[in-house]
Amino acid sequence: MSSKENQIAAAGQRRENLLKALQNHAININSGGNPMAVIYTAPSYIRNNDVEHEYRPGSDMMYLTAFPEPSSILVLRPSASDGEKAILFVRPKDPERELWDGFRHGPQGATETFNIDAAFDIAEFPKKLGELMKGHTSLWAKWGEFPNQDAQLLACYHQTRLRTRKSGIYPSVLGELSEVLHEQRQIKDEVEVAAMRQAGLISGNAFANVMAATKPGLNEADIAAHMEYQFKRGGAQRSGYGAIVAGGSNACVLHYVSNNQPLKDGDLLLVDAGGEVDMYTADITRTWPVNGKFSPAQKDLYEIVLAAQEASIAATVPGKSIKVVHEASRSVLAQGLIDLGVLKCSLAEALGEEGDEPAKIPLHKYFMHGTSHWIGSDVHDVGRYFDGSVPRLFKPGMAITVEPGLYIPTNDESVSADLRGIGIRIEDDILVTASGNEVLTKTAPKTVAEVEAAVGSNPLDA
Ligand code: GLY
Ligand code: MN
Ligand code: MN
Numbered sequence: 001m002s003s004k005e006n007q008i009a010a011a012g013q014r015r016e017n018l019l020k021a022l023q024n025h026a027i028n029i030n031s032g033g034n035p036m037a038v039i040y041t042a043p044s045y046i047r048n049n050d051v052e053h054e055y056r057p058g059s060d061m062m063y064l065t066a067f068p069e070p071s072s073i074l075v076l077r078p079s080a081s082d083g084e085k086a087i088l089f090v091r092p093k094d095p096e097r098e099l100w101d102g103f104r105h106g107p108q109g110a111t112e113t114f115n116i117d118a119a120f121d122i123a124e125f126p127k128k129l130g131e132l133m134k135g136h137t138s139l140w141a142k143w144g145e146f147p148n149q150d151a152q153l154l155a156c157y158h159q160t161r162l163r164t165r166k167s168g169i170y171p172s173v174l175g176e177l178s179e180v181l182h183e184q185r186q187i188k189d190e191v192e193v194a195a196m197r198q199a200g201l202i203s204g205n206a207f208a209n210v211m212a213a214t215k216p217g218l219n220e221a222d223i224a225a226h227m228e229y230q231f232k233r234g235g236a237q238r239s240g241y242g243a244i245v246a247g248g249s250n251a252c253v254l255h256y257v258s259n260n261q262p263l264k265d266g267d268l269l270l271v272d273a274g275g276e277v278d279m280y281t282a283d284i285t286r287t288w289p290v291n292g293k294f295s296p297a298q299k300d301l302y303e304i305v306l307a308a309q310e311a312s313i314a315a316t317v318p319g320k321s322i323k324v325v326h327e328a329s330r331s332v333l334a335q336g337l338i339d340l341g342v343l344k345c346s347l348a349e350a351l352g353e354e355g356d357e358p359a360k361i362p363l364h365k366y367f368m369h370g371t372s373h374w375i376g377s378d379v380h381d382v383g384r385y386f387d388g389s390v391p392r393l394f395k396p397g398m399a400i401t402v403e404p405g406l407y408i409p410t411n412d413e414s415v416s417a418d419l420r421g422i423g424i425r426i427e428d429d430i431l432v433t434a435s436g437n438e439v440l441t442k443t444a445p446k447t448v449a450e451v452e453a454a455v456g457s458n459p460l461d462a
Contacts, residue, residue: 186383200440209458305333319393399429
């Protein structure tokens, strides 16, 4: 099967799973047991005047249908007696618009190619939705994300309620679909894992090639452009998020976006970037010396971050949690900074107590972000982090980033001058497996020896 056929087949299985889960959830919360769900794809946005931003379909829509066109809406009815459990509303065929903007599947193409039970012209949505709602006891959607979509859905809901309140059943419970859909998305299926492996492989290779291209005199913008080129040349469709390309002390700005400063001999370069393959992104950070050789101070800090990351990756196994992974990094980073003389206190003091204000935790001055987030179709992927107050435990099929860092402020006179202004982060993407974990991004050079061998081996023209 082609990759597209795999995605369509996987989407069909995911719809089946969601239909069952939604039915059970609707029964569990006593909402009458006859739910329906409405899923909108991502809207397209105007960039300026009549020019649109590059379109990227919504993650939920692609997960459930693999249907990539804008302005599409999916309706799911787990207990549909007419057999139409999955209905798509799509743009109609239109030779004139297709001449200007490209191919449209139209309703017939949507049913035939994407194995959807029924499909209609998007213009029919408001009227049809009213009819479809009758008899359902609850209506599920992702509320609040896109106000225009909420408004359309609620107007339709209101009309249906007015029409049916005297006789008949209308959805008297409005439910949050993320509670069911995003729980499902947190455990990746085989097709998702294959895309994530490919995104990790391509993106890791891109990092190796961009390290090879690096030399003093280039600009952060050269590196950003080359990274994008390497992703696409490797087979990624796009970047999964805006890259951070930060030379020298710009690395201490956690979400640095300017990406336009010269790269200096003697400085480090931090790059946080990932390519997206079939809707799944990698999220990698590496930090390397612009001239190919770590200074002693840079190397000292780098080795601490690397040891922290390795300890955290080792903790990314079934039954552990993001909190355990974070604490593993925190301990290694804090001990490393104590050994270097940056923190002048005990390990326990450096780590602080649970619930302390950040300003009271000595380590927080140098490591102020979390170690991990879920990763998948969205770089900061969906799904809960806690079950009640308990950190969610890892199960096979979950995927996280592991990304400890150290950032020494340029004006920190409490540390030796050669450490000031250094920012280092190392980030990989980790899939939890039954036997432990799989690092998806291991083609990106990481040890000091690997990085030094890679940098400058095939430099770009300045
Ligand atoms: N690239 C964003 C992050 O690492 O969370
Ligand atoms: Mn990142
Ligand atoms: Mn990340």
